[in-house]
Amino acid sequence: MAGTVTLDERSREGPWDEMIGRAAGSYRIVRLLGKGGMGAVYLARHPGIGSQVAVKFLHPRFCGDRGHVERFFNEARSVNLIGHENIVKTLDFATTPEGRYYFVMEYLTGASLASLALPVPLAVAGPILLQVCRALQAAHERQIVHRDLKPDNVFLISQMGKKNFVKLVDFGIAKLSDPQGGAGLTEAGTLIGTPEYMSPEQAAGRVGEVGRRSDVYSLGVLMYQLATGRVPFRGASTAQTLVAHMQQAPVPPREIDPSIPAGYEAVILKALQKEKKDRWQSMGELGDAIAGCLRELGLSAELPAADPEPLPRPAAEMPPTDPKARGVPLTGTYLGDREPVRARWDRLADWAFAPSRRVRTLALVIACVAVIVFAVRPARKQVEAPPPPAPRPAPVTVQPPPAPKIEAPPAVPQKPAPVVVHKQKPPRAPPPKAPAPGPLTAADAAKAARANGPAAKARAEMEAAAAKSAKDDADAPRLPPGVKLFVVSDPLGASVTAAWNGKSAGGQTPVVFRVRRGAHVTVTFARPGYAVEVREVDAAKAQAIAVELKASP
Numbered sequence: 151m152a153g154t155v156t157l158d159e160r161s162r163e164g165p166w167d168e169m170i171g172r173a174a175g176s177y178r179i180v181r182l183l184g185k186g187g188m189g190a191v192y193l194a195r196h197p198g199i200g201s202q203v204a205v206k207f208l209h210p211r212f213c214g215d216r217g218h219v220e221r222f223f224n225e226a227r228s229v230n231l232i233g234h235e236n237i238v239k240t241l242d243f244a245t246t247p248e249g250r251y252y253f254v255m256e257y258l259t260g261a262s263l264a265s266l267a268l269p270v271p272l273a274v275a276g277p278i279l280l281q282v283c284r285a286l287q288a289a290h291e292r293q294i295v296h297r298d299l300k301p302d303n304v305f306l307i308s309q310m311g312k313k314n315f316v317k318l319v320d321f322g323i324a325k326l327s328d329p330q331g332g333a334g335l336t337e338a339g340t341l342i343g344t345p346e347y348m349s350p351e352q353a354a355g356r357v358g359e360v361g362r363r364s365d366v367y368s369l370g371v372l373m374y375q376l377a378t379g380r381v382p383f384r385g386a387s388t389a390q391t392l393v394a395h396m397q398q399a400p401v402p403p404r405e406i407d408p409s410i411p412a413g414y415e416a417v418i419l420k421a422l423q424k425e426k427k428d429r430w431q432s433m434g435e436l437g438d439a440i441a442g443c444l445r446e447l448g449l450s451a452e453l454p455a456a457d458p459e460p461l462p463r464p465a466a467e468m469p470p471t472d473p474k475a476r477g478v479p480l481t482g483t484y485l486g487d488r489e490p491v492r493a494r495w496d497r498l499a500d501w502a503f504a505p506s507r508r509v510r511t512l513a514l515v516i517a518c519v520a521v522i523v524f525a526v527r528p529a530r531k532q533v534e535a536p537p538p539p540a541p542r543p544a545p546v547t548v549q550p551p552p553a554p555k556i557e558a559p560p561a562v563p564q565k566p567a568p569v570v571v572h573k574q575k576p577p578r579a580p581p582p583k584a585p586a587p588g589p590l591t592a593a594d595a596a597k598a599a600r601a602n603g604p605a606a607k608a609r610a611e612m613e614a615a616a617a618k619s620a621k622d623d624a625d626a627p628r629l630p631p632g633v634k635l636f637v638v639s640d641p642l643g644a645s646v647t648a649a650w651n652g653k654s655a656g657g658q659t660p661v662v663f664r665v666r667r668g669a670h671v672t673v674t675f676a677r678p679g680y681a682v683e684v685r686e687v688d689a690a691k692a693q694a695i696a697v698e699l700k701a702s703p
């Protein structure tokens with residue numbers, strides 16, 4: 151896998167990954183070692199015998215892509231085909247029940263070549279470069295080209311009492327050449343590799359020309375960096391770096407550091423030739439040239455002795471932040487360091503959208519959404535339906551209150567009124583009975599007032615007011631209850647504010663305002679850089695208001 155990021159010890163003690171504690175074949179995941187664009191590498195341990203391995207997982211989003219899966223399998227197969235002691239070993243290739251592809255490699259304890267302080271003396275760099283030459287020569291003999299040689303992919307470990315033992319890693323973009331001339335996995339014109347270490351043919355995208363001498367050029371860049379402390383070409387952008395590989399000549403190493411041996415400088419510059427025919431024609435030739443330089447200078451090609459390993463400290467001397475001192479297990483789930491809710495969701499998503507069940511999961515989600523929509527739709531219609539119009543109230547007849555009882559004032563001595571004697575007339579027949587009195591008009595009230603005095607006048611005025619109110623209710627057009635919808639749309643997505651009867655609402659279009667029929671609505675459209683538009687609307691019926699904002703002068 152190209153571009154793998156190696157984590158330091160502090161980063162590995164951060165929030166735990168959701169893969170921690172899960173099984174990968176016979177091994178159980180312990181911690182994250184590094185991650186890249188296509189997946190991640192984990193440390194795993196056998197629960198029975200305690201052996202440790204490195205497990206590289208392909209990211210779930212690539213597990214359904216045949217091209218990415220073939221490239222991932224290509225890395226495991228190419229490493230297994232070479233079988234060299236200076237190349238990391240592949241032990242297994244399988245798939246998890248959730249459909250994630252992974253392969254198991256030997257676990258390396260050490261550091262990459264990038265960890266060395268630059269520049270590196272030839273006495274130290276020489277034995278390392280000879281091992282790289284032998285490993286790549288073995289790969290080329292099996293028609294495998296690495297194509298991404300750089301310090302991060304040269305791992306240094308201690309083995310058999312020697313340090314700086316080389317293990318080449320990351321064959322994720324390796325090219326398996328077909329002896330019969332078949333094409334590899336990479337399409338023509340594809341740019342693959344790290345720009346600072348690309349050969350000119352790689353930089354130009356000529357994939358068909360990439361071969362063993364491309365690895366020779368990349369190793370020449372690595373040698374130049376170890377000798378001078380910098381790469382030969384590094385532009386302000388990736389494009390400038392690629393053009394420099396294709397067109398510019400490198401600065402001779404001795405102009406940067408005169409202490410570099412002249413013979414070693416000649417070996418480096420020949421490896422960095424633009425034309426493939428002018429470079430070293432194989433890793434064997436390059437390795438012989440490096441060995442010759444070491445002999446001329448009286449330097450040993452043997453690896454130095456490994457440093458003695460420090461004795462483990464007692465538990466009492468461990469700092470409190472050390473997981474072992476806290477009693478935190480390296481395997482299993484430590485709730486203080488991981489996010490359990492998020493990890494469960496991620497694990498459920500990986501399981502649900504695995505290639506084997508992706509279609510079924512999507513079908514189930516669509517079915518659930520459809521059921522919810524059809525279940526909510528009738529209820530929503532029932533809630534939004536306007537209530538039926540209320541029956542028209544019957545005219546109200548106001549019964550006047552009984553006339554108050556007026557107590558006679560105390561007797562005051564007055565002059566006796568004169569007595570008038572009238573002539574008695576014969577009795578008349580009783581008048582016919584009148585119908586029940588209805589609501590009185592203003593004229594009737596005045597007539598009754600003249601006939602019956604102050605109490606009757608007050609009663610007549612109350613009945614007249616009630617009659618007028620009933621008549622006004624009967625004659626005025628009745629407004630139906632409920633609300634009307636105003637759908638406001640604007641192609642520019644302006645901010646909309648509406649106001650009616652002392653109320654206001656606003657939002658981004660499209661906006662639905664619910665107001666009472668007959669209300670007067672003022673709608674304002676505003677957007678930075680455009681003139682404000684104002685619409686005055688009488689809510690007599692449902693309508694859509696569409697405006698086209700004009701740019702401000």
